[in-house]
Amino acid sequence: MSKEHKEYLKALKKHKIKIYFWQIIIFIIVIISWQVLTDLKVLDSFIISSPKNIINTIASLYNSNNLFIHIGTTLYETLISFIISMLIGIVVATILWYSPFLAKVVEPYLTILNSLPKVALGPIILIWFGASTTSIIIMAILISSIVLIINIYNGFINIDNNKIKLVKTFSNSKITLYRFLILPSNIPNIISNLKICISMSLIGIIMGEFLVSKKGIGYLIMYGSQVFNLDLVMSGVVLLCIVATALYYLVYYIEKRYEKTTH
Template sequence: MSTYSEEHKVFLKKIKREKLIVCVSRLSIIIFFLAIWEILARFSLINTFLSSSPSKVLATTISLFKTGSLFNHIGITLYEVLISFIIASILGFVIAVILWSNRIISKIIEPYITVLNSLPKVALGPLIIIWVGASTNSIIFMALLISVFITIINIYNGFIATDKNYILLLKSFKASKWQIFMKAVLPSNLGTIINAFKINISMSLIGVIMGELLASKNGLGYLIMYGSQVFNINLVITSVVILGIISYLLYFIIDFIEKKLIATN
């Protein structure tokens, strides 16, 4: 028993050491990149009019914060992302369940979902603006179009890949379709569903930014478009950096939820 305990302690220390190495390495890469970027800018080895610099990005962020517009634009983008993410997640899950539960419906609908998923959504942007109007609704709708189909496909593929032995075992006990889903299909695909949501949140963010670039007077996508129009590269890069941070935080939250669910189940 004591031998096992010592081995377990060594294993835990190894895991902690690996996590520390990964975190330090990630942080070091970012710091190294920012330092090189700033040095190149300070010594005029790169054109800061075209590439900006970390110090100018920081100054632009502080300026936006002081004017009160920073959190306004972030809040609008986050609102649009979360609404489209929630709708796409619910729709994607429900439609995937329907497709799994009915083979005929699946055979009819699946080709259309594949085709719609492969369509270039950017090309539909002007049409969406004409149909829905240049508003928050059109941005959410565009993000929904980008994220919902890939969510359906990923979750549905997970459902149909469930171990057939589990399903046959439940069928031998006269289990209903709903019981098979709740006892075998859903528990087996919690990881798949969470992974689909990870992709969904990224696609929702991409869709929202695309929509804001086309039809918005607010949001981080608007700041990127406005900055490019007035040749303010500092504003463009600042907005992109903030988007990167938001994307990471949203992914981190879903990843944290996934780990908690796996630990619970």
């Protein structure tokens, strides 16, 4: 490795560290300022809580053995709806790809369902499936699966025509085309949709927990706001940030693993 190249890599690393440094500094400044301003009563901790109060609230949730129940409930519901939504997305997109006629027929319905704010369906789901975890999961599935169907289907139909021609020179079977070209070439598209799906599922679950639940992070936030316990609300938001980040990195890890196998 030449001296210039070493210096280039060093500069690149330095730049990266600089970015991390400032990201951490901003976080520390915000937290300290928030705490100091609430301690000095410049900000009302009753309305906006404080970092210390949030830590205490999370600690008390932990001590009462409730912390992991709430996190676990939200995680469980999110992962279930994530898996079901992905399956629905892939299966329905496959059916639509296989039958262009059916795709044309259902196109306006998909557009309507996609533009409809799914939260409007919340009360209907509650009536149909009752005040239960099932309703929460169905709500999340509704929110995430429609987008997935559209995105994955678009990936399926936007394949390079030359590649389709190539597979057809070996076989005219549509199943062969799907198996050897459509599905494998869409793995990156499906993986990038995992990210959308995981965040949409989490949004759906929190919305569902707002409407009907006795546990979960959405319940903590909703309950906290109803009893005007802003420490609980903010703790819920912080927990949500942690859960969302963890889920995002889980999908990111899957993506990187896939990239590693194809590089």
